[in-house]
Structure formats: C-alpha cells, structure tokens
Amino acid sequence: MADKPNKPSIRLYLVDGSSYIFRAYHALPPLTRKSDGLPVGAVSGYCNMLYKLLADMNDGHDPTHLAVIFDFSAKTFRNDLYPEYKANRPEPPEDLVPQFPLVREATRAFNVPCIETEGYEADDIIAAYARLVERAGGEVVIVSSDKDLMQLVSDRVTLFDTMKNRRIGRVEVIEKFGVPPEKVVDVQALAGDSSDNVPGVPGIGVKTAAQLIQEYGDLETLLARAGEIKQNKRRESLIEHADKARISKQLVTLRDDAPLEFSLDDIRMPKIEPDKLIAFLDEMEFAALKRRVLADFGAGAKDGAGDAPAPAAPAETAYETVFDEQALARWIDEARERGIVAFDTETDSLDAMRARLVGFSLATAPGRACYVPLGHGGEGLALDDADIEKQMPLEAALEVLKPLLEDPSVLKVGQNVKYDALVMARHGIAVAPFDDTMLISYALDSGRGGHGMDELAKRHLGLDTIKFAQVAGSGKKQKTFNEVAIAKATEYAAEDADMTLRLFHVLKPRLADEKKCVVYETLERPLVPVVMEMERAGVKVDPDSLSRLSADFAQRMAAYEAEAMELAGEEFNIGSPKQISEILFGKLGLPGGRKTAGGAWSTKADVLEELAAAGHPLPRAILNWRGLSKLKSTYTDALPQAINPETGRIHTSYSLAATTTGRLASTDPNLQNIPIRTDDGRKIREAFIAEKGNVLISADYSQIELRLLAHIADIKAMKQAFEDGLDIHAMTASEMFGMPIKGMDPMVRRRAKAINFGIIYGISAYGLANQLGIARGEAKEYIERYFRKFPGIRRYMDETIRRARAEGHVETVFGRRIHVGAINDKNQAMRNYAERQAINAPIQGSAADVIRRAMIRMPAALARAKLQARMLLQVHDELIFEAPKGEAAETRRLVAAVMEKAPSPAVALSVPLVVDTGEGRSWSEAH
Structure with a gap:
C-alpha cells in the first residue's frame, strides 16, 4: 500500500501484433472454419492469447492504456535506405495470408485499438509510444520478446514474454547482448541480422561486437579507431565494411519519432463489449472461446448476438451538407469511434483515371450520412454564389480526410470500391482496409440479377433510391455532377453512402451463414487493389x-x-x-x-x-x-x-462483377474482344506496344477449360493425355475415329477440336454441323460417338443439370456459387439455355477463379523477385505484362510458375496446368 502514491498515472501496454499472429500460427495445428473451409487457426490462437492477456492485465496489473501494433506492409523507409532489407524473407504461408485482415477484425471485436502506419514497422510505432509515455513519467510494458525491441528497455520500459511469463528488463538485456539497452543498436550494427538481411560487418558476431563496444564505447569511436585493432582480419573487416556498419545501425535503430495517429486519450484501456465480441466469435465459429466469454460476462452477453444484422431501415434519415473542416472533423471522429464508415465519391466522369473529384459522402450509421461538396460550379448550376463559396478547398478537405481513409483501425465500406479507391489514389490517398458491398453481393448471389446499389437496395432493403437521372437529367441535357445543385447533390450522395452501409449490415453476415467467406476473402476482395494498379498502369x-x-x-x-x-x-x-x-x-x-x-x-x-x-x-x-x-x-x-x-496510355476499366462466372469484363474501351484468329485482328494488336527498352509479355493458359473439364468430370483418358503432354485434340480424334495420332489428317483433328470445345458450351448437332460444314445427321453421330467414348462427360452433364434443378445453382471447384434461375422454367427454350449454362458455368467459372488467384499472387511474386514487370491487361485466359527487355526471360519463367501453381493449395487439380509465354515489341508479337 505504501507505494500507491508513487504509482504512475500512465501504464501503457503495447502488444506486438505481428509477433502474436506468427506465434499463434506456428503454435497451433492448422484449423479451418467448418462451414466453408476458411483458414482460421492463427485467428483462433490470436483471440485466445489476447483474451488471456486482457484477463491477466485486469488481475492486479492496473493498465491505463492499451494498443495492438501491426506492420502496415513489407515496404518501409528502411527499404529506401537499403533495398535489400528483408529481401530474403520468405512469403508468409498461403493459409496465413487471408487471416491477416481477420486478425485486425478480431482486435476491433475486442474493442482494442488496432494501429499500423504506412512506411514504418510496428517496432517503430512501439518505440514512439514508449518514449512518449516515458517522457510523461509513465510506465510501458511491451508484450513481446523480440530482441529488436530490447533497445527500448529502461527504468520505465520493460518487455513481457507471455509465452514464458517472463519480464525482460535491463539485466536481461545485458545477459542477451553483453551491453546495456542503450548500446544494443551498436552491437546489432556490427553483428548484422541474416533474417532481416542487415549486413553488419562480416566475421563479427554478437559476442565479439559486445566486446568491441565495451572497449571503445560506441560504434563511431570503434570505426574511427579501427586501425588500432591488433587482430588483422577483424581490423581489415571493420575498415573495409565501415559503411555497412553505419547503414546497419540506421536499419536497426527504431524510429521513436514515427508519426502517431492515435493520441494517448485514443488508446485508453478499453472495456470488452461482450455482444460485439460474441458476434465475431460466432462468425468465426470459435465455440470454446465464446463459452468462456459467456461464462465471464454472464447475463451481460447475449448468446447468438451476432445473428441479427444492424437495423437496415431507420425511421428517419439525417443527411448533412458539410462546408467546413470543423464539421468534417466531427464526422471523422464519429467514424473512428464506430470503427466503420461508408465512403463514396462523386465525380464528373465515369473514367476514374480522368474524373475530377466533385465531392464525397460518409455514412457512420444507418440513416446518418453527410455530403462534402468540393467542386460544384458551372454555367448550368442554379446556385447562390454564397453556396459555391462555402465549399472547402479540395486540398484542405483531403488533408482532413486522408488519415481516416488510411486508418487501419477503421473499416471503409464502399459500393464498387475500386472506382473510389482509384480516384483517391490519384490524390495520393490509399483507401484501406475496405469491404465492398458489390463484391459481397457477387460472392453470394452471382446469377440472381445485378449488383448495382439501386438494385441491391430494392432487393434487400425494399427501398427505391434516388436515381442519377433524377438529379442530373438524362440524354443530351444530362449535367455533370459538378453542375448539380448542392442541396440535391447532398440528398443523392449521402443516400448512396447510407444505402451502402445498410447493405453491408445485411449482406456481410450472409457470407459466414452461406459459407462464402473464402470466395470473398480469397477471390474477390484481394483482387481490387491488383486490378486498380493494372488500370492505373494502362497500356x-x-x-x-x-x-x-x-x-x-x-x-x-x-x-x-x-x-x-x-x-x-x-x-x-x-x-x-x-x-x-x-x-x-x-x-x-x-x-x-x-x-x-x-x-x-x-x-x-x-x-x-x-x-x-x-x-x-x-x-x-x-x-x-x-x-x-x-x-x-x-x-x-x-x-x-x-x-x-x-x-x-489507354486505361481500360475492368468490371469485377459483370459476368455470372467470375470472368472480368473490360470496358471503355473493351480490349478483350479484339479478334486474335484473323489477320486484321492481329494487326490491331500490333498497335499495342511497349515503352522504349521494354517488351510486352503474354502468358496464356493452354486449353484450361478442357483441363478443368477433365478434372471435374474425372475423364481418365483426357487426364492421362494432359499428364503425358499429348495433343488433346489429336487424342480425342484418335479415340473417336480409331486412327493413329501420328500422321493424322488435320481436318479430322479440326473436327475433334470443334467437338471438344463445343461440348463445354453445350453445342447442338445443328451448331456443330454449321461449324464444320457437314450434314446435321453426321454432326449428331459425332456427338453421340463422343459421349460413348467419354461417358464421364455425359455423367457430369446429367448430374450437373440434376443438381442445378434441385438447388438452383452450380459451383466452381473453388466454391463460387452461380445461380441458374431458369433451370426449371416452363419455357423449353429458356430451360435448355439454362441447362447449357449450368454445364458450362462450373468449367468457365473455375477457369476464371484460377486466373483471379494468379493475378492476386502476381504483384507480390514480382516484388520478391525484384522484377520491374507490371501487369497491364487480362484477356480471359491471358495476362499481358510490360517488362524491361533484360528481365524478360526471368519474368516469363516466374509468371508461368505463378499461373501454373495458382489453384494450390485450395484445390489439388488432377491435371497439370500449362502456360505458354511469349514476348515482343507489340502484343501481336508476344502472343
């Protein structure tokens, strides 16, 4: 009791979140969510570790402040100092990658501040908070055993290793490094660190480095007096590699001046809100931890709290026009407090690469939204001059908005967020993290109608929204949005954000309920930044x-x-x-x-x-x-x-939710339909060229849909042919017509090829007859013979139609659901069309999912290999890259490897995928 008067007013706990994630991942066996196979082992371990930490802290530790700190990304200011920094680090395990955002969601579910800052490592943010509190006379406990954080240890800063229940103070640091905390960076600068690719001085380890620093006092003194060292090899190495030691010290020294987006008031010790936490645990299916929470909080927690979505249709709406920075700051504070905000831009063009930002809207709760006008004006605008003059300058508004859009602790919800993110990226703002209601709907209801906001609001909320034509007119008289009166613009734009947030609350819980989280988290959401960068790159x-x-x-x-x-x-x-x-x-x-x-x-x-x-x-x-x-x-x-x-350059726009099968659609202009089989089409492709010193690289899946058909329908002869690298069309002709592959008549092979591809699309005898220029009876006999030779295909088709009729949908091998609404239609023509769609959709959709997975992995793979290639275009089964000519061969090898391995480990295909690559000055030469 006697020490109570001296108790510090601040006792801050800082959790090294990245360390927690990897500890959780490696400490536990793999775990997937039962409902849909989503990897959640690291999330489960993390939740249990964090819950235990919170329980332990409340048991006599008296913390006043708490935050979990994460690494924002692999690239930081250290990479600018030394490009090889951490270059040798392996890619995180594939089943861990989709768990990173879920761990952030888990942190917020615990009501704990979740902090990460672009350009800095988590250790830098920890250092900045530690020194801030230390200067204020407080105490800091860093929950980590990372040796890189030991330089921060002082009388007021300690480390806490929860795995060993061990405190690390000054004595423990000296035991580890042989020097006190303030000298640790000098020892690390000399010894280097192979795991982080910190060079250090060759031949000098931690023990020798400690002896040298003890003798000479600090690194600079040692380097200045290196000539005095008697050991020849050590002396020569220090003299020769002095610059490496200096750059190493810069790399290992933590930046305690890193910017802090959260004040100490923002990270006061939180209280668990049991209903909020249980909703997340229900979504993750963590039954054991949920029982602990229910037991600890008793009646304060409602079992199944996560089952009911937030109210979608409040009785009233409160839309505000924001004209000044103070009002905008209040909305942003409210968004931070809630941890979620719907965001939408208003521009003067559908072309995100040319559009001028006219305003933006925010929604913080259903029915509560604002619009911030920035660029309204023009001859056709019936506004008082005072209304126009009230608008904030664009730069001032974006300066206030940018921290929110980049705040990793606040989820941004958008409808077709790619467009808004691309508009903001042109203003130097990276929108993250985000959810996209359009893509959530697409993952849930592909084939059930459109995924535009107006249609979704009508379908799920029963609300008729304000249409663009109602505020801007239509046809030749249509205004651009900057010419719309601000009052009307507010009604329209704020409603957009409001509807988006309401839809999020309705649709997001369905992902878990309907076992589509894996589709959304691995095929939809991660593709947005990839495609956005392709659109920015252009061709x-x-x-x-x-x-x-x-x-x-x-x-x-x-x-x-x-x-x-x-x-x-x-x-x-x-x-x-x-x-x-x-x-x-x-x-x-x-x-x-x-x-x-x-x-x-x-x-x-x-x-x-x-x-x-x-x-x-x-x-x-x-x-x-x-x-x-x-x-x-x-x-x-x-x-x-x-x-x-x-x-x-030309910047096509890719629609991510325009097809029922998962294929991307290129628009404005459409670059996916340029003919490739005609001389004139190839001439057009000759006009697509690389910049000087570069080449275009084409990487194209070879017969991917036939390979997937062989896998899905389990056609042993076709699978063996692909495994053996045979000409699949010649093999089919040989099976059907009983002739040897060697010396086969090209016309016979052409007929087999037409049947192979025609079967995928449900070709009729009439269609095949027209395509081959033969009699309908002959074409019918070909198709019947094909099914006799490959009965597995007929079984696949019959079983797929049967299941589609019973369930109303089909699925790809990756779990993408494609609804086939007309499969039971009374109209025979409609029903026949739906049957063909049901047969083709799992194959074409699986192919689309394969290339989506390849595209998602490609940027990181290129970055790890230090290749400068940029992915420019996707044309169905083909990806187009631009790369320096000197890197073309290596780029081609890497791209092919990534594409061929794209299905694993999610799906183990029973046939190999093959990617053909080419390069040239033009697209035509490359293909």
Whole structure:
C-alpha cells in the first residue's frame, strides 16, 4: 500500500501484433472454419492469447492504456535506405495470408485499438509510444520478446514474454547482448541480422561486437579507431565494411519519432463489449472461446448476438451538407469511434483515371450520412454564389480526410470500391482496409440479377433510391455532377453512402451463414487493389499505326462495297439491314432466309453465313464489309480517342462483377474482344506496344477449360493425355475415329477440336454441323460417338443439370456459387439455355477463379523477385505484362510458375496446368 502514491498515472501496454499472429500460427495445428473451409487457426490462437492477456492485465496489473501494433506492409523507409532489407524473407504461408485482415477484425471485436502506419514497422510505432509515455513519467510494458525491441528497455520500459511469463528488463538485456539497452543498436550494427538481411560487418558476431563496444564505447569511436585493432582480419573487416556498419545501425535503430495517429486519450484501456465480441466469435465459429466469454460476462452477453444484422431501415434519415473542416472533423471522429464508415465519391466522369473529384459522402450509421461538396460550379448550376463559396478547398478537405481513409483501425465500406479507391489514389490517398458491398453481393448471389446499389437496395432493403437521372437529367441535357445543385447533390450522395452501409449490415453476415467467406476473402476482395494498379498502369498504343490501319480498312471497305453494288446490280446502303434484306430476299429471292419477330427478314451474321456457304458471293461481300466496319469503328478509329492525355496510355476499366462466372469484363474501351484468329485482328494488336527498352509479355493458359473439364468430370483418358503432354485434340480424334495420332489428317483433328470445345458450351448437332460444314445427321453421330467414348462427360452433364434443378445453382471447384434461375422454367427454350449454362458455368467459372488467384499472387511474386514487370491487361485466359527487355526471360519463367501453381493449395487439380509465354515489341508479337 505504501507505494500507491508513487504509482504512475500512465501504464501503457503495447502488444506486438505481428509477433502474436506468427506465434499463434506456428503454435497451433492448422484449423479451418467448418462451414466453408476458411483458414482460421492463427485467428483462433490470436483471440485466445489476447483474451488471456486482457484477463491477466485486469488481475492486479492496473493498465491505463492499451494498443495492438501491426506492420502496415513489407515496404518501409528502411527499404529506401537499403533495398535489400528483408529481401530474403520468405512469403508468409498461403493459409496465413487471408487471416491477416481477420486478425485486425478480431482486435476491433475486442474493442482494442488496432494501429499500423504506412512506411514504418510496428517496432517503430512501439518505440514512439514508449518514449512518449516515458517522457510523461509513465510506465510501458511491451508484450513481446523480440530482441529488436530490447533497445527500448529502461527504468520505465520493460518487455513481457507471455509465452514464458517472463519480464525482460535491463539485466536481461545485458545477459542477451553483453551491453546495456542503450548500446544494443551498436552491437546489432556490427553483428548484422541474416533474417532481416542487415549486413553488419562480416566475421563479427554478437559476442565479439559486445566486446568491441565495451572497449571503445560506441560504434563511431570503434570505426574511427579501427586501425588500432591488433587482430588483422577483424581490423581489415571493420575498415573495409565501415559503411555497412553505419547503414546497419540506421536499419536497426527504431524510429521513436514515427508519426502517431492515435493520441494517448485514443488508446485508453478499453472495456470488452461482450455482444460485439460474441458476434465475431460466432462468425468465426470459435465455440470454446465464446463459452468462456459467456461464462465471464454472464447475463451481460447475449448468446447468438451476432445473428441479427444492424437495423437496415431507420425511421428517419439525417443527411448533412458539410462546408467546413470543423464539421468534417466531427464526422471523422464519429467514424473512428464506430470503427466503420461508408465512403463514396462523386465525380464528373465515369473514367476514374480522368474524373475530377466533385465531392464525397460518409455514412457512420444507418440513416446518418453527410455530403462534402468540393467542386460544384458551372454555367448550368442554379446556385447562390454564397453556396459555391462555402465549399472547402479540395486540398484542405483531403488533408482532413486522408488519415481516416488510411486508418487501419477503421473499416471503409464502399459500393464498387475500386472506382473510389482509384480516384483517391490519384490524390495520393490509399483507401484501406475496405469491404465492398458489390463484391459481397457477387460472392453470394452471382446469377440472381445485378449488383448495382439501386438494385441491391430494392432487393434487400425494399427501398427505391434516388436515381442519377433524377438529379442530373438524362440524354443530351444530362449535367455533370459538378453542375448539380448542392442541396440535391447532398440528398443523392449521402443516400448512396447510407444505402451502402445498410447493405453491408445485411449482406456481410450472409457470407459466414452461406459459407462464402473464402470466395470473398480469397477471390474477390484481394483482387481490387491488383486490378486498380493494372488500370492505373494502362497500356501504350501507337496512334500512327492505328491511323494507317484505319485508312487501309476504309479502302478495303470501299472495295467490298463496290463489289456488293455490282453483285446486286444496283446501289444500296450496305449499312442498312432493311435495304440488304430487300436485295437478298426480294430482288434476288435467295432461299434460306428467316424472319424476325417483327416480320422483317433477318440479316444477322449467321443468316448471311448460311447464304454465303450456299454459294452466293453477295452475302460474303456484305459480311466482309461488316467485319472491317466493326474493327474500324470499334478499334482503329476509337482507340486513339481513348488515349489519356496525361499518361499517353489507354486505361481500360475492368468490371469485377459483370459476368455470372467470375470472368472480368473490360470496358471503355473493351480490349478483350479484339479478334486474335484473323489477320486484321492481329494487326490491331500490333498497335499495342511497349515503352522504349521494354517488351510486352503474354502468358496464356493452354486449353484450361478442357483441363478443368477433365478434372471435374474425372475423364481418365483426357487426364492421362494432359499428364503425358499429348495433343488433346489429336487424342480425342484418335479415340473417336480409331486412327493413329501420328500422321493424322488435320481436318479430322479440326473436327475433334470443334467437338471438344463445343461440348463445354453445350453445342447442338445443328451448331456443330454449321461449324464444320457437314450434314446435321453426321454432326449428331459425332456427338453421340463422343459421349460413348467419354461417358464421364455425359455423367457430369446429367448430374450437373440434376443438381442445378434441385438447388438452383452450380459451383466452381473453388466454391463460387452461380445461380441458374431458369433451370426449371416452363419455357423449353429458356430451360435448355439454362441447362447449357449450368454445364458450362462450373468449367468457365473455375477457369476464371484460377486466373483471379494468379493475378492476386502476381504483384507480390514480382516484388520478391525484384522484377520491374507490371501487369497491364487480362484477356480471359491471358495476362499481358510490360517488362524491361533484360528481365524478360526471368519474368516469363516466374509468371508461368505463378499461373501454373495458382489453384494450390485450395484445390489439388488432377491435371497439370500449362502456360505458354511469349514476348515482343507489340502484343501481336508476344502472343
């Protein structure tokens, strides 16, 4: 009792979160969540360790403040000082990677401040807090046994090793290093550290370093007097590697001046909110720890508290227009207090690489949101001058906003967050961590409709939202958002953020309930920053090449048009379907035409192809003209207009939730549909070029959908062919037609290829007959023979349709669910279409998931290998990179290895994946 008057007013506990994660991971056997297989072993261990620590601290330790400190990322200021710093560290285990964000969520569930700062290591933040409290006369306990933190030990700072229940003070540091804490960095500078790639001085270990520092006092004195050392080898090494010792000291010295985003008031000792914690434990399925919490907190905790989502539709909404920094700061404080905020930008363009930021909105609770106008103005804006003048300067607002958007302890929720994050990245702001309601919906309900906010709000909340056209108009009279009155803009923009937050509360719990967390956490959310960087990188095109090609297309179109006029015997508008039909089916009376629902003759491509195949040259001339016209208007004329004037490159936008199968969709411009099998399509690809000194690299999965079909349907003959590296189409022809592979007629192989790929897409005898130019009966016999030779495919198709009818959906090998709504439709045509979709979706969706996994892993793999290549484009099964010419070979090897190993360890395919790579000055050369 006598020492109570001298008890410090501050007793801060700082937990080394990264150390906790790895200790938890390695101390326990692997653990996955039963409902969906999500790895959670490290999260479970971490939660138990943190709960025990909190219990122990409340048992006589009297802590006043607490925070868990994490590493923000692998790259810090030390990498700028010494690029090789930590370069040899292995990549964290794959099943640990998705647990990193979950551990942050766990920390917040315990109501404990979760701190990480970009550019600094956790140890630096720990050092800064330790010195701050030390100067204030307080005490600090660092929960870690990391030797790098021992330099911080003092009369007021100790380390606590929870695994050994051991305190580390001044005496223990001297036992470890042979010098007191204030000399530890000098010893480490000399000895180096192989695990962190700190060079040190060759030949000098910790023991020798301690002796030298004891003798000479400090590093600089030692280096200045190194010539006095009698041992030749030691003396020469110190003289030769003095600069390495100095840079090593900079690397090992902790930055106690690191910026602190949380004040001491922000990290006061928290109280566990049992309902909040149990909701997280329910989501993770940690039953044992949940029972402990219920036992410890008794009636204060509600069993199953996590089952009910937050209210989605409050009776009232409170939307505010924010005009000054003080009001914005209040909203940001509220967001920090709640630990979650919905964020949405308003701009003047759908092109994130060109859009100007007009304003942004925040929502901190359902029904509570604000809009911050920044760039409203213009001739069409009916506003008082005073309203415009009230707006904050853009730079001032972003300076207040940036810490929130980059605060690792606050979850940012967005709808299509990639767009907002890309807009903010252009202003130097990295939005993290985040959740995306569009992608959560996509992981849950692919195939059940769209995933836009308006549609989701109607579907899940029963609310009709304000549409953009209602505030900005439509058609030629549509305004850009900066021309919308601020009052209207507030209603619209604040509602967007509000709806996003409400949707999050409704949709996020379903991920666990419906066992789709793994899909979201490993295939959806991690892809956002990867694709965002691809869009920022863009791709270079040669406008002069496109211009020449456009002129060539125009000349050839004119020739086809003249040919068509001559064949028709009169002039007509070759771009008019009506006039074409009058010539073909009226004047010439060609057989085989069919009418549309409106009673007009169809002139679609398949109709013209049939007429051309029957021998009349006019349909072929029209088809040739149409083909060139489409290439000219879609690519050679349009692509130069898409070049960003600031970057000189084209920046396509990838839609992450536009298809039902998981495939990405390229838009504005669409770079995925440039023909590859025609000379003209390849000429367009020739215009896509690398910067000087670089090459483009193409990496393309070889026959991935057939390989996945062999795996999913368990077709032993096909699997063996892939394992043996055989020509799968020749093998199929050999099986079907009983002929040897060697010396096979190319036409026979072509027929087998058409069947192989056609089966995946549910091709009919009619479709195969048209494709191969054979009779329908012959095509039917081919398909029947195929199923007799490969009965496993028929079994797969029948079983897939049966399950789809019973469950309403199919799944990829990675668990992506694809709903097939029309599988039980009364309309036979709709039902047949849905059956084909059900057969194809698991194969195409699995292929999409494979390349998503490869894309997610690629940036880190390139960085570890210190390769400068950038991933630029994804075109279905192909990835395009730009790399320095001297690194091309190594880049190709690495890219192929990452892509071929992409499914593991989540899925063990029974067939090998093969990636073909190429390089060249242009995309055409590389493919």
